[in-house]
Amino acid sequence: MTEFSSEHTYKLLVEGITDYAIYMLRPDGTVANWNAGAQRAKGYLEHEIVGRNFSLFYSDDDRAAGLPGKNLAIALHEGKFEDEGWRYRKDGSRFWAHVVIDRIFKENGELLGFAKITRDRTEQMESREQINYLARHDAMTGLPNRAQFLERLDAAISGLQHGEQEIAIISIDLDGFKEINDAFGHAVGDQVLCELAERMKTMAGENEVVARFGGDEFVALKVFRQERSLADFITRLYRALTSVLRLSDTDMAPGASLGVAMFPGDAEDRAQLLNNADLAMYRAKKSMGEKICFYEANMDEASRARRAMARDIWLALEQGQFFLNYQIQRAVDCEEITGYEVLLRWRHPQQGLISPAVFIPIAEECGAIGAIGDWVLEHACRAAAQWDLQPRIAVNLSAMQLCNLALVDKVRAVLASTGLPATRLELEVTETAIIVDRDRALHILQQLKAMGVTIAMDDFGSGYSSLETLRSFPFDKIKLDRSFISELESSKQAKAFVRAILALGHSLNVAVLAEGVETEQQRLILEQEGCHEGQGYLFGRPATLESLAEQEVIRFPDVAEARLKSVVALR
Incomplete structure (x- = not known):
């Protein structure tokens, strides 16, 4: 010692x-x-x-x-x-x-x-363990994050017993989650995510993984030998995502769209497997009935076609392939032309004319719809400013435009640069576009109306329409959907609906325009019921400025031919 x-x-x-x-x-x-x-x-x-x-x-x-x-x-x-x-x-x-x-x-x-x-x-x-944990887990829900999920998927692929086992990837997207945030606030939205994550975490068993990639996007993995084992997992997963949630302030029934892809049958590698599960999920999301969708090869073909068209849309903007048609809007009880609806058209260099019903949804998906909307607004206003007559022009607004606070300044700048009076511009919106962000849409529409621009609700009576929207928003016109006009001569219900909407318009001091008027009998019924305006093949088909000028439906001031060509060349 x-x-x-x-x-x-x-x-x-x-x-x-x-x-x-x-x-x-x-x-x-x-x-x-x-x-x-x-x-x-x-x-x-x-x-x-x-x-x-x-x-x-x-x-x-x-x-x-x-x-x-x-x-x-x-x-x-x-x-x-x-x-x-x-x-x-x-x-x-x-x-x-x-x-x-x-x-x-x-x-x-x-x-x-x-x-x-x-x-x-x-x-x-x-602290180090916490950092390592957060690097591999979603901070809000505690589920594995993208990095950990991909590690486990790679391990499952490398360790797969081929011929005996398969791997299923389930891509999950919550239905109506944005509406939950808008209606109840982000705190309730976060609570919904955590509750659903806990349910999925609890029900996951051996060879089953559930992860959160962000937002309301989840993904699950299942290694299985028999299809009934996969079916059981998907059933448990879907039940966890759709059973009623008992929250502190409210009860709600959530919903989800699930897309399923299998390895090695549906994909050769991890990236393709995840992409194919996403394709199946998007198909389920668009479906009105089936909320669980399995990947099929034609989905990938359709996806490639949509991506190719998205590229062509941007190219069409650069190369001037888009042009405008105009369709007459006319008083029902006389020959007076009250306006023209501006209709976008696309002449593809290889495929010819492509229907707006085909390319508009893709333009919305790829983000080109805002640039297209600006192009239409500017070219339509500049062309209309050259007309000798003074009809209104009606231009459709997309949901993306209606949610952009810069729209008001854009409209003001276009009117100033083209010289078109604000009273000659009518902007058409659908209720579907409004409900994306009601408060912002109301704020924007009020500012546009204050400028003197007319606001019309398009396609009223089709899909999602409510009296509350008519009461809350500053509409000057209701455009009655063509589906009711087409049955006007044969259906008492259609006639009763038209009569009710016309009465509503009169009581609110809002003009009503009937779309899709094709026969003289339809026009007579609308006149008898007190409808203000009509639009359809009876009054005129959509046409270019050149065609309308030749028919003397539109007249330009007394200018040289070169000036006229320069105007119509705006298309």
């Missing part, structure tokens, strides 16, 4: 240090000295620990593995041992320790023992 009271000992043992546990070990691993830091870190008083082997700071598993004797052997052989690991206190609790063991020799070269320095790094380790 006298050796450990020597100068060597006190040079290494700093009794006043409390941040570090510093003590001496004999060559056999028994504790020789003990400082205040060691007492604070490990809970033993000096007389309780001196003479005992320091292996009691290690777990049973560590001792069974030969620790800490192996550590001393390393320190003896290499001169120093350094490591981190769990160590145990007197009360049985553990802490994460950074340990350094140095060998000490007498002046004659004989091994005196070891100096051991231990520092509690639990807080740093927990």
Whole structure:
């Protein structure tokens, strides 16, 4: 014991240090000295620990593995041992320790023992563990994130027993989640995500993984041998996503669209597998009935065609392939032309004329609809400003335009640059476009109306329409959907509906225009019922400015032929 009271000992043992546990070990691993830091870190008083082997700071598993004797052997052989690991206190609790063991020799070269320095790094380790956890998990729900999911998918693919097992990827998108946020606030939206995530986490079993990729986008993985096992997993998953949620402020029935793709049958690699599951999910999302959709090869073909058309749409904008048609809007009870609806057309260099019903949805998906809408607005206003007569022009607004606060400034700038009076511009919106963001849409439409622009509700009576929208928004006109006009001569119900809408328009002091008027009998019925305006083949088919000018339906001022050509060349 006298050796450990020597100068060597006190040079290494700093009794006043409390941040570090510093003590001496004999060559056999028994504790020789003990400082205040060691007492604070490990809970033993000096007389309780001196003479005992320091292996009691290690777990049973560590001792069974030969620790800490192996550590001393390393320190003896290499001169120093350094490591981190769990160590145990007197009360049985553990802490994460950074340990350094140095060998000490007498002046004659004989091994005196070891100096051991231990520092509690639990807080740093927990921070590191938290960082590592967050790198692999979704912070809100605790589910695996994209990075961890892809790791597990790669592992499943590499370890797959081909011919015996398959992997299913299920792409999940919540239905109506934006509406939940809009109606109840983002706090409730977050609660919905967490509740659904907990349900999916609880129901997932062996060889089943559920992850969150972000927003309301989830994805699941299942390794299976028999199809009934996959069917059971999908059933449990769908039930978890659609059963009623009992929240603190409200109850709600969530919904989800699921797309399923299999490896190796539907894809050759991870990227293709995920993409095909997404394609199936989008098909399910568009379906009115089936909310679980399995990937089919023709989905990929359709997707490639849509991507190709999206590229062509942007090219069409650059190369001037779009042009405008105009369709007459006329008073029902006389020959007076009240306006023209501006209709976008696309002449593709290879495919010829492409229907707006085909390319408009793709333009919305690829983000080109805003640029197209701006192009239509500017070219229509500039052309109309050249007309000798003073009819209105009606231009359709997309949902994307109606949600963009820059729309008001855009309209103001176009009217100023073209010289078209605001009273000659009518902007048509559908209720579908309005409900994307009702408050913002109302704010924008009020500003446009204040400028003198006329606001019309398009396609009233088809799809989603409500009296609340008519009451809340500053409409000057209702455009009655053509589906009611086509049955006007044969259906009492259609006639009753038209009569009711006309009465509503009169009571609200809002003009009503009937779309799709094709026969004289339809016009007579509308006149008898008090309809203001009509639009349809009876009054004129959509036509270019050149054609309308030739028919003298539109007249330009007395200008040179070159001026006229420059005007119609705006298309």
